[in-house]
Amino acid sequence: MIVDKITVLRQAFPYLLQGAGMTIRLTFFAVMIGIAIGTILGLARVSRNKLFKGLAKAYIEFFRGTPLLIQLFLLYYGLPNLGIDIQSHVAAILGLGLNSGAYVGEIVRSGINAIDTGQMEAARSLGMSYPQAMKYVILPQAIKQVVPPLGNEFIALLKDSSLVSVIAVRDLTRQGRLIISRTYESFLIFTAVAALYFVMTFIMTRLVNYAERRLNVGD
Protein backbone atom coordinates (compact mmCIF):
# COMPACT_ATOMS: atom_id res chain seq x y z
CA MET A 1 0.00 0.00 0.00
CA ILE A 2 2.42 2.62 1.24
CA VAL A 3 5.07 1.38 -1.13
CA ASP A 4 2.59 1.92 -4.00
CA LYS A 5 2.01 5.49 -2.95
CA ILE A 6 5.69 6.17 -2.74
CA THR A 7 6.19 4.77 -6.19
CA VAL A 8 3.39 6.92 -7.61
CA LEU A 9 4.87 9.96 -5.94
CA ARG A 10 8.34 9.21 -7.15
CA GLN A 11 7.12 8.82 -10.71
CA ALA A 12 4.98 11.93 -10.51
CA PHE A 13 7.63 14.13 -8.99
CA PRO A 14 9.63 15.05 -12.12
CA TYR A 15 6.39 16.07 -13.86
CA LEU A 16 5.28 18.12 -10.91
CA LEU A 17 8.67 19.83 -10.81
CA GLN A 18 8.32 20.65 -14.49
CA GLY A 19 4.96 22.19 -13.71
CA ALA A 20 6.42 24.14 -10.82
CA GLY A 21 9.14 25.40 -13.15
CA MET A 22 6.46 26.63 -15.54
CA THR A 23 4.58 28.29 -12.67
CA ILE A 24 7.77 30.08 -11.61
CA ARG A 25 8.48 31.26 -15.16
CA LEU A 26 4.92 32.47 -15.69
CA THR A 27 4.95 34.31 -12.39
CA PHE A 28 8.37 35.83 -13.06
CA PHE A 29 7.40 37.27 -16.43
CA ALA A 30 4.00 38.37 -15.14
CA VAL A 31 5.72 40.16 -12.25
CA MET A 32 7.99 41.98 -14.72
CA ILE A 33 5.01 43.07 -16.80
CA GLY A 34 3.11 43.96 -13.63
CA ILE A 35 5.92 46.17 -12.33
CA ALA A 36 6.36 47.93 -15.67
CA ILE A 37 2.65 48.58 -16.15
CA GLY A 38 2.06 49.32 -12.48
CA THR A 39 4.82 51.92 -12.34
CA ILE A 40 3.43 53.70 -15.38
CA LEU A 41 -0.11 53.52 -13.96
CA GLY A 42 1.02 54.76 -10.54
CA LEU A 43 2.90 57.70 -12.04
CA ALA A 44 -0.07 58.54 -14.25
CA ARG A 45 -2.40 58.44 -11.25
CA VAL A 46 -0.35 61.03 -9.32
CA SER A 47 0.37 63.25 -12.34
CA ARG A 48 -1.53 66.45 -12.96
CA ASN A 49 -2.47 65.38 -16.48
CA LYS A 50 -6.23 64.69 -16.46
CA LEU A 51 -6.09 62.41 -19.50
CA PHE A 52 -3.33 60.15 -18.10
CA LYS A 53 -5.07 60.09 -14.74
CA GLY A 54 -8.39 59.10 -16.29
CA LEU A 55 -6.93 56.39 -18.53
CA ALA A 56 -4.99 54.87 -15.64
CA LYS A 57 -8.08 54.88 -13.48
CA ALA A 58 -10.16 53.19 -16.17
CA TYR A 59 -7.51 50.51 -16.68
CA ILE A 60 -7.28 49.78 -12.97
CA GLU A 61 -11.03 49.65 -12.54
CA PHE A 62 -11.48 47.28 -15.47
CA PHE A 63 -8.85 44.79 -14.33
CA ARG A 64 -9.85 44.90 -10.69
CA GLY A 65 -13.54 44.77 -11.47
CA THR A 66 -13.56 41.65 -13.65
CA PRO A 67 -12.48 38.07 -12.84
CA LEU A 68 -8.96 37.04 -13.81
CA LEU A 69 -10.41 33.85 -15.27
CA ILE A 70 -12.54 35.85 -17.73
CA GLN A 71 -9.52 37.99 -18.62
CA LEU A 72 -7.59 34.82 -19.43
CA PHE A 73 -10.50 33.49 -21.52
CA LEU A 74 -10.71 36.79 -23.37
CA LEU A 75 -7.05 36.56 -24.32
CA TYR A 76 -6.87 32.86 -25.10
CA TYR A 77 -10.26 32.22 -26.70
CA GLY A 78 -11.32 35.77 -27.50
CA LEU A 79 -8.33 37.03 -29.46
CA PRO A 80 -8.28 34.11 -31.98
CA ASN A 81 -11.90 35.00 -32.63
CA LEU A 82 -10.64 38.39 -33.82
CA GLY A 83 -8.02 36.72 -36.00
CA ILE A 84 -5.15 37.12 -33.53
CA ASP A 85 -3.47 33.84 -32.70
CA ILE A 86 -1.97 33.55 -29.27
CA GLN A 87 -0.09 30.71 -27.62
CA SER A 88 -1.44 29.51 -24.32
CA HIS A 89 1.58 30.42 -22.21
CA VAL A 90 1.76 33.85 -23.85
CA ALA A 91 -1.91 34.39 -23.02
CA ALA A 92 -1.19 33.24 -19.48
CA ILE A 93 1.75 35.60 -18.93
CA LEU A 94 -0.07 38.50 -20.54
CA GLY A 95 -3.26 37.89 -18.57
CA LEU A 96 -1.49 37.57 -15.25
CA GLY A 97 0.80 40.55 -16.00
CA LEU A 98 -1.91 42.92 -17.20
CA ASN A 99 -4.05 41.98 -14.21
CA SER A 100 -1.24 42.37 -11.73
CA GLY A 101 -0.31 45.75 -13.24
CA ALA A 102 -3.62 47.15 -12.01
CA TYR A 103 -2.91 46.12 -8.43
CA VAL A 104 0.72 47.24 -8.61
CA GLY A 105 -0.48 50.60 -9.97
CA GLU A 106 -2.51 51.19 -6.83
CA ILE A 107 0.41 50.13 -4.64
CA VAL A 108 2.78 52.51 -6.45
CA ARG A 109 0.27 55.33 -6.22
CA SER A 110 -0.16 54.99 -2.48
CA GLY A 111 3.59 54.56 -2.04
CA ILE A 112 4.19 57.89 -3.76
CA ASN A 113 1.36 59.57 -1.87
CA ALA A 114 2.88 58.44 1.42
CA ILE A 115 5.91 60.65 0.82
CA ASP A 116 5.65 64.04 2.51
CA THR A 117 4.85 66.83 0.02
CA GLY A 118 7.78 68.78 1.46
CA GLN A 119 10.11 66.36 -0.34
CA MET A 120 8.77 67.28 -3.76
CA GLU A 121 8.81 70.97 -2.82
CA ALA A 122 12.41 70.82 -1.62
CA ALA A 123 13.50 69.04 -4.78
CA ARG A 124 11.65 71.48 -7.06
CA SER A 125 12.95 74.47 -5.09
CA LEU A 126 16.48 73.32 -5.94
CA GLY A 127 15.64 73.53 -9.63
CA MET A 128 14.88 69.88 -10.32
CA SER A 129 12.26 69.18 -12.96
CA TYR A 130 9.26 67.06 -11.99
CA PRO A 131 10.76 63.89 -13.55
CA GLN A 132 14.10 64.52 -11.84
CA ALA A 133 12.40 65.04 -8.49
CA MET A 134 10.47 61.81 -9.00
CA LYS A 135 13.55 59.86 -10.01
CA TYR A 136 16.03 61.07 -7.43
CA VAL A 137 13.86 62.00 -4.46
CA ILE A 138 10.34 60.58 -4.47
CA LEU A 139 10.64 57.11 -6.02
CA PRO A 140 13.70 55.98 -4.03
CA GLN A 141 11.73 56.72 -0.88
CA ALA A 142 8.48 55.29 -2.21
CA ILE A 143 10.23 51.96 -2.89
CA LYS A 144 10.47 51.33 0.84
CA GLN A 145 6.75 51.87 1.20
CA VAL A 146 6.00 49.71 -1.80
CA VAL A 147 8.07 46.57 -1.19
CA PRO A 148 5.93 44.92 1.52
CA PRO A 149 2.57 45.23 -0.29
CA LEU A 150 4.27 44.43 -3.58
CA GLY A 151 5.63 41.23 -2.06
CA ASN A 152 2.14 40.24 -0.96
CA GLU A 153 0.80 41.02 -4.42
CA PHE A 154 3.35 38.76 -6.09
CA ILE A 155 2.74 35.93 -3.68
CA ALA A 156 -0.96 36.23 -4.48
CA LEU A 157 -0.07 36.27 -8.16
CA LEU A 158 1.90 33.05 -7.84
CA LYS A 159 -1.12 31.37 -6.28
CA ASP A 160 -3.58 32.89 -8.75
CA SER A 161 -1.42 31.57 -11.57
CA SER A 162 -2.98 28.15 -10.98
CA LEU A 163 -5.99 29.52 -12.91
CA VAL A 164 -4.00 29.34 -16.13
CA SER A 165 -4.23 25.56 -15.97
CA VAL A 166 -7.68 25.93 -17.58
CA ILE A 167 -6.22 27.48 -20.74
CA ALA A 168 -3.99 24.49 -21.42
CA VAL A 169 -0.80 25.78 -19.81
CA ARG A 170 1.24 23.01 -18.22
CA ASP A 171 1.77 24.69 -14.92
CA LEU A 172 1.95 22.92 -11.58
CA THR A 173 -1.81 22.64 -11.19
CA ARG A 174 -2.34 21.23 -14.67
CA GLN A 175 0.49 18.74 -14.31
CA GLY A 176 -1.08 17.54 -11.07
CA ARG A 177 -4.46 17.06 -12.73
CA LEU A 178 -2.92 15.18 -15.64
CA ILE A 179 -1.22 12.78 -13.26
CA ILE A 180 -4.43 12.28 -11.33
CA SER A 181 -6.32 11.48 -14.52
CA ARG A 182 -3.95 8.57 -15.00
CA THR A 183 -3.40 7.41 -11.39
CA TYR A 184 -6.65 8.49 -9.63
CA GLU A 185 -4.52 9.49 -6.63
CA SER A 186 -6.33 12.81 -6.08
CA PHE A 187 -5.53 13.23 -2.42
CA LEU A 188 -1.90 12.31 -2.70
CA ILE A 189 -1.14 14.35 -5.79
CA PHE A 190 -3.05 17.46 -4.72
CA THR A 191 -1.24 17.30 -1.40
CA ALA A 192 2.06 17.21 -3.25
CA VAL A 193 0.91 20.08 -5.46
CA ALA A 194 -0.10 22.13 -2.41
CA ALA A 195 3.26 21.38 -0.77
CA LEU A 196 5.13 22.60 -3.84
CA TYR A 197 3.06 25.82 -3.97
CA PHE A 198 3.78 26.29 -0.30
CA VAL A 199 7.52 25.88 -0.80
CA MET A 200 7.43 28.48 -3.56
CA THR A 201 5.46 31.06 -1.58
CA PHE A 202 7.62 30.36 1.47
CA ILE A 203 10.78 31.13 -0.48
CA MET A 204 9.17 34.20 -2.00
CA THR A 205 8.19 35.48 1.44
CA ARG A 206 11.80 35.12 2.57
CA LEU A 207 13.03 36.99 -0.49
CA VAL A 208 10.60 39.82 0.16
CA ASN A 209 11.67 40.04 3.80
CA TYR A 210 15.28 40.10 2.70
CA ALA A 211 14.59 42.92 0.22
CA GLU A 212 12.79 44.84 2.97
CA ARG A 213 15.75 44.52 5.29
CA ARG A 214 18.19 45.58 2.59
CA LEU A 215 16.11 48.68 1.86
CA ASN A 216 16.00 49.67 5.49
CA VAL A 217 19.76 49.87 5.81
CA GLY A 218 20.68 53.48 6.40
CA ASP A 219 17.65 54.28 8.52
Added chain:
Amino acid sequence: MSVIKVEDLHKSFGDLEVLSGIDEEIKQGEVVVVIGPSGSGKSTFLRCLNRLEEITAGKVWIDEEQINSLEVDINKIRQETGMVFQHFNLFPHKNVLENITLAPVKVKGVEPKQAEKIAYDLLDKVGLRDKASSYPQQLSGGQKQRIAIARALAMQPKVMLFDEPTSALDPEMVGDVLEVMKALAEEGMTMVVVTHEMGFAREVGDRVLFMDQGLIVEVGPPEQIFGNPQQERTQEFLAKIL
Protein backbone atom coordinates in the same frame (compact mmCIF):
# COMPACT_ATOMS: atom_id res chain seq x y z
CA MET B 1 19.10 97.29 -9.16
CA SER B 2 16.38 95.19 -7.66
CA VAL B 3 16.88 91.45 -7.48
CA ILE B 4 13.25 90.82 -6.67
CA LYS B 5 10.40 92.91 -7.99
CA VAL B 6 6.76 92.23 -7.25
CA GLU B 7 3.93 94.09 -8.91
CA ASP B 8 0.30 93.83 -7.84
CA LEU B 9 0.67 90.17 -6.84
CA HIS B 10 -2.58 88.33 -6.22
CA LYS B 11 -2.98 84.74 -5.08
CA SER B 12 -6.18 82.82 -4.51
CA PHE B 13 -6.84 79.29 -3.43
CA GLY B 14 -10.20 78.63 -5.05
CA ASP B 15 -12.47 81.41 -3.80
CA LEU B 16 -10.16 82.40 -0.98
CA GLU B 17 -7.97 85.36 -1.85
CA VAL B 18 -4.81 85.07 0.23
CA LEU B 19 -2.69 87.80 -1.37
CA SER B 20 -4.59 90.90 -2.44
CA GLY B 21 -2.11 93.02 -4.37
CA ILE B 22 1.47 93.06 -3.14
CA ASP B 23 4.01 95.54 -4.48
CA GLU B 24 7.60 95.24 -3.39
CA GLU B 25 11.14 95.71 -4.59
CA ILE B 26 14.13 94.08 -2.94
CA LYS B 27 17.63 95.24 -3.77
CA GLN B 28 20.83 93.30 -4.16
CA GLY B 29 22.20 92.37 -0.75
CA GLU B 30 19.11 93.44 1.16
CA VAL B 31 17.79 91.41 4.07
CA VAL B 32 14.03 91.74 4.26
CA VAL B 33 12.17 90.28 7.21
CA VAL B 34 8.47 89.47 6.84
CA ILE B 35 6.32 89.45 9.95
CA GLY B 36 2.59 89.26 10.53
CA PRO B 37 -0.13 87.21 12.17
CA SER B 38 -0.80 83.59 11.32
CA GLY B 39 -2.72 83.21 8.07
CA SER B 40 -1.77 86.68 6.82
CA GLY B 41 -0.13 85.20 3.70
CA LYS B 42 3.58 85.34 4.58
CA SER B 43 4.39 81.81 3.43
CA THR B 44 2.23 82.18 0.36
CA PHE B 45 4.03 85.40 -0.57
CA LEU B 46 7.42 83.72 -0.18
CA ARG B 47 6.32 80.66 -2.16
CA CYS B 48 5.12 82.86 -5.02
CA LEU B 49 8.68 84.18 -5.34
CA ASN B 50 9.88 80.81 -6.67
CA ARG B 51 6.48 79.75 -7.95
CA LEU B 52 6.02 76.89 -5.55
CA GLU B 53 2.58 78.50 -5.60
CA GLU B 54 1.21 79.47 -8.99
CA ILE B 55 0.68 83.20 -9.23
CA THR B 56 -2.97 84.09 -9.81
CA ALA B 57 -2.39 87.65 -11.09
CA GLY B 58 0.31 90.29 -11.12
CA LYS B 59 3.99 90.03 -11.98
CA VAL B 60 7.12 88.84 -10.23
CA TRP B 61 10.65 89.36 -11.52
CA ILE B 62 13.74 87.65 -10.19
CA ASP B 63 16.93 89.24 -11.45
CA GLU B 64 15.08 91.11 -14.21
CA GLU B 65 13.36 87.97 -15.49
CA GLN B 66 9.60 87.73 -15.17
CA ILE B 67 9.05 84.35 -13.56
CA ASN B 68 5.35 84.06 -14.35
CA SER B 69 5.58 84.59 -18.07
CA LEU B 70 4.84 81.64 -20.33
CA GLU B 71 8.30 81.33 -21.87
CA VAL B 72 10.24 81.24 -18.64
CA ASP B 73 12.06 78.06 -17.59
CA ILE B 74 11.00 77.87 -13.98
CA ASN B 75 13.63 75.26 -13.16
CA LYS B 76 16.31 77.77 -14.15
CA ILE B 77 14.75 80.47 -11.96
CA ARG B 78 14.56 78.15 -8.99
CA GLN B 79 18.28 77.47 -9.23
CA GLU B 80 18.76 81.13 -8.40
CA THR B 81 16.32 81.23 -5.50
CA GLY B 82 17.30 78.95 -2.67
CA MET B 83 14.56 78.07 -0.22
CA VAL B 84 14.73 76.94 3.39
CA PHE B 85 11.65 75.36 4.93
CA GLN B 86 10.30 75.25 8.45
CA HIS B 87 10.52 71.46 8.50
CA PHE B 88 13.91 71.25 6.72
CA ASN B 89 12.74 68.70 4.14
CA LEU B 90 16.12 67.03 3.90
CA PHE B 91 16.17 63.90 1.75
CA PRO B 92 16.11 61.06 4.29
CA HIS B 93 17.48 58.43 1.88
CA LYS B 94 20.63 60.45 1.21
CA ASN B 95 23.43 61.29 3.57
CA VAL B 96 24.41 64.86 4.32
CA LEU B 97 26.97 65.09 1.54
CA GLU B 98 24.57 63.60 -1.00
CA ASN B 99 21.81 65.95 0.13
CA ILE B 100 24.08 68.86 -0.73
CA THR B 101 25.57 67.53 -3.98
CA LEU B 102 22.45 65.98 -5.53
CA ALA B 103 21.03 69.08 -7.19
CA PRO B 104 24.34 70.61 -8.35
CA VAL B 105 25.30 67.33 -10.01
CA LYS B 106 21.93 66.38 -11.49
CA VAL B 107 20.55 69.80 -12.31
CA LYS B 108 23.59 71.90 -13.10
CA GLY B 109 25.86 69.12 -14.31
CA VAL B 110 28.65 69.98 -11.89
CA GLU B 111 31.39 67.32 -11.72
CA PRO B 112 30.81 65.13 -8.64
CA LYS B 113 34.32 65.85 -7.32
CA GLN B 114 33.81 69.57 -7.72
CA ALA B 115 30.35 69.35 -6.10
CA GLU B 116 31.85 67.57 -3.10
CA LYS B 117 34.47 70.23 -2.72
CA ILE B 118 31.78 72.91 -2.73
CA ALA B 119 29.77 70.82 -0.26
CA TYR B 120 32.68 70.52 2.18
CA ASP B 121 33.28 74.26 2.00
CA LEU B 122 29.63 74.84 2.84
CA LEU B 123 29.76 72.28 5.64
CA ASP B 124 32.67 74.25 7.10
CA LYS B 125 30.62 77.37 6.83
CA VAL B 126 27.70 75.88 8.77
CA GLY B 127 30.08 74.14 11.18
CA LEU B 128 29.09 70.55 10.35
CA ARG B 129 31.97 69.10 8.33
CA ASP B 130 32.09 66.08 10.63
CA LYS B 131 28.49 65.17 9.72
CA ALA B 132 29.16 64.69 6.00
CA SER B 133 28.38 60.98 6.06
CA SER B 134 25.55 61.10 8.60
CA TYR B 135 21.94 60.60 7.59
CA PRO B 136 19.35 63.29 8.35
CA GLN B 137 17.62 61.19 11.01
CA GLN B 138 20.88 61.14 12.97
CA LEU B 139 20.94 64.94 13.26
CA SER B 140 19.30 67.37 15.66
CA GLY B 141 16.79 69.88 14.31
CA GLY B 142 19.31 72.69 14.37
CA GLN B 143 21.84 70.59 12.49
CA LYS B 144 19.23 69.58 9.94
CA GLN B 145 18.35 73.17 9.27
CA ARG B 146 21.98 74.17 8.83
CA ILE B 147 22.40 71.33 6.32
CA ALA B 148 19.25 72.50 4.55
CA ILE B 149 20.81 75.96 4.26
CA ALA B 150 24.02 74.44 2.90
CA ARG B 151 22.00 72.39 0.42
CA ALA B 152 20.28 75.51 -0.90
CA LEU B 153 23.56 77.43 -1.06
CA ALA B 154 25.22 74.67 -3.08
CA MET B 155 23.20 75.83 -6.09
CA GLN B 156 24.86 79.24 -5.69
CA PRO B 157 21.59 81.13 -5.67
CA LYS B 158 21.25 84.89 -5.99
CA VAL B 159 18.45 85.02 -3.45
CA MET B 160 17.65 82.99 -0.34
CA LEU B 161 14.09 82.57 0.89
CA PHE B 162 13.53 81.41 4.48
CA ASP B 163 10.10 80.34 5.73
CA GLU B 164 10.19 80.30 9.54
CA PRO B 165 13.53 78.47 9.58
CA THR B 166 13.70 78.30 13.38
CA SER B 167 10.05 77.73 14.30
CA ALA B 168 10.35 73.96 14.52
CA LEU B 169 13.52 74.03 16.63
CA ASP B 170 14.11 73.61 20.33
CA PRO B 171 15.06 77.01 21.78
CA GLU B 172 18.69 76.04 22.36
CA MET B 173 19.12 75.22 18.67
CA VAL B 174 17.77 78.51 17.34
CA GLY B 175 20.96 80.49 17.94
CA ASP B 176 23.17 78.28 15.75
CA VAL B 177 20.84 78.62 12.80
CA LEU B 178 20.46 82.37 13.21
CA GLU B 179 24.26 82.68 13.37
CA VAL B 180 24.57 80.97 10.01
CA MET B 181 21.92 83.26 8.53
CA LYS B 182 23.59 86.31 9.97
CA ALA B 183 26.93 85.33 8.45
CA LEU B 184 25.18 84.85 5.13
CA ALA B 185 23.66 88.31 5.36
CA GLU B 186 27.05 89.79 6.13
CA GLU B 187 28.45 88.21 2.97
CA GLY B 188 25.91 90.20 1.02
CA MET B 189 23.31 87.53 0.23
CA THR B 190 19.90 88.89 -0.71
CA MET B 191 17.50 87.33 1.77
CA VAL B 192 13.76 87.26 2.42
CA VAL B 193 13.05 85.83 5.84
CA VAL B 194 9.66 85.02 7.34
CA THR B 195 10.28 84.75 11.06
CA HIS B 196 9.02 85.38 14.56
CA GLU B 197 12.57 86.07 15.77
CA MET B 198 12.28 89.79 16.41
CA GLY B 199 15.83 89.96 17.71
CA PHE B 200 17.09 88.70 14.37
CA ALA B 201 14.81 91.11 12.51
CA ARG B 202 16.17 94.05 14.49
CA GLU B 203 19.80 93.07 14.26
CA VAL B 204 20.10 91.69 10.73
CA GLY B 205 17.10 93.05 8.85
CA ASP B 206 17.49 96.03 6.55
CA ARG B 207 13.76 96.34 6.19
CA VAL B 208 10.77 94.78 7.87
CA LEU B 209 7.49 94.09 6.05
CA PHE B 210 4.42 93.76 8.20
CA MET B 211 1.71 91.74 6.46
CA ASP B 212 -1.91 91.36 7.43
CA GLN B 213 -4.82 89.85 5.49
CA GLY B 214 -2.92 89.45 2.27
CA LEU B 215 -1.45 92.94 2.14
CA ILE B 216 1.75 94.65 3.16
CA VAL B 217 0.44 97.03 5.76
CA GLU B 218 3.67 98.71 6.71
CA VAL B 219 7.28 98.68 5.54
CA GLY B 220 10.28 100.29 7.12
CA PRO B 221 13.64 99.84 8.76
CA PRO B 222 13.49 97.73 11.92
CA GLU B 223 13.95 100.77 14.19
CA GLN B 224 10.82 102.32 12.74
CA ILE B 225 8.65 99.21 12.67
CA PHE B 226 9.57 98.13 16.19
CA GLY B 227 10.21 101.57 17.70
CA ASN B 228 7.64 103.73 16.11
CA PRO B 229 5.04 101.81 14.04
CA GLN B 230 2.70 104.09 12.11
CA GLN B 231 -0.20 101.74 11.45
CA GLU B 232 -2.66 100.73 14.10
CA ARG B 233 -2.61 97.07 12.98
CA THR B 234 1.18 96.97 13.25
CA GLN B 235 0.98 98.40 16.74
CA GLU B 236 -1.63 95.84 17.79
CA PHE B 237 0.39 92.94 16.37
CA LEU B 238 3.62 94.05 18.03
CA ALA B 239 1.87 94.65 21.32
CA LYS B 240 0.75 91.03 21.25
CA ILE B 241 4.09 89.43 20.48
CA LEU B 242 6.69 91.66 22.18
